[in-house]
Amino acid sequence: MPIDIEMFESSPEDRLQNGGETNADRVMRFLAGHPDQAFTQSEIRDATDVKAGSISVVLSRLEERGLVRHKGNYWALGEADDVAAYTSMVESTRAANERYGEEDMDEWLEHAVDDEDTE
Template sequence: MPIDIETFESAPDDRLQHDGETNADRVMEFLAVHPDKAFTQSEIREATGVKTGSISVVLSRLEDRGLVRHRGTYWALGEADDVAAYTSFAQSTQTANDRFGPEKMDEWLEHAVEEDLG
């Protein structure tokens, strides 16, 4: 499905995945299966299939949100509360997508109201 050029130019790379699953989702799913282990960036990249040029950015963004932890050259799943909130949101989104189908950005934008900040 095509996307508009504004989305193409402004969306983060991890949100421009055609299959609907983001690189962040892949990393979180992998780490969630191994909550008692920490991995190097290379190990996470190999296990998830995230491109070499993207894995560093994905891990940094997840760390900024408290979803992963980083010490030395190792990365691990974040604290339980932060991860639970992310998982709950992801599960809610998946349930809604399963029931109603995925959101279509073009349809959403047709009904969005621009906020006047001036």
């Protein structure tokens, strides 16, 4: 499916490679499909096709947000409340993007209030 040139120019490479899905989305979708199991980094990497150099960073960031748990060499889906909040946010964002279009960060920054202007 083609995308417009603005999206091509402004989107990070991983978002364009994965059909709009981030590496974190892919990891969360995989783990959510297996809530009663824990996996090694390499098992998650192989199941999600996240690059070897990225999987550790993705898992660490998800752990910082409470979305995954880590013990020894294994990683599992986070606690139910954190995951439910994340899932709700992702679905709300997708629905808003489909209805109104994705945010353009450059356009948003043009209209953002600078802290120096408020002093």
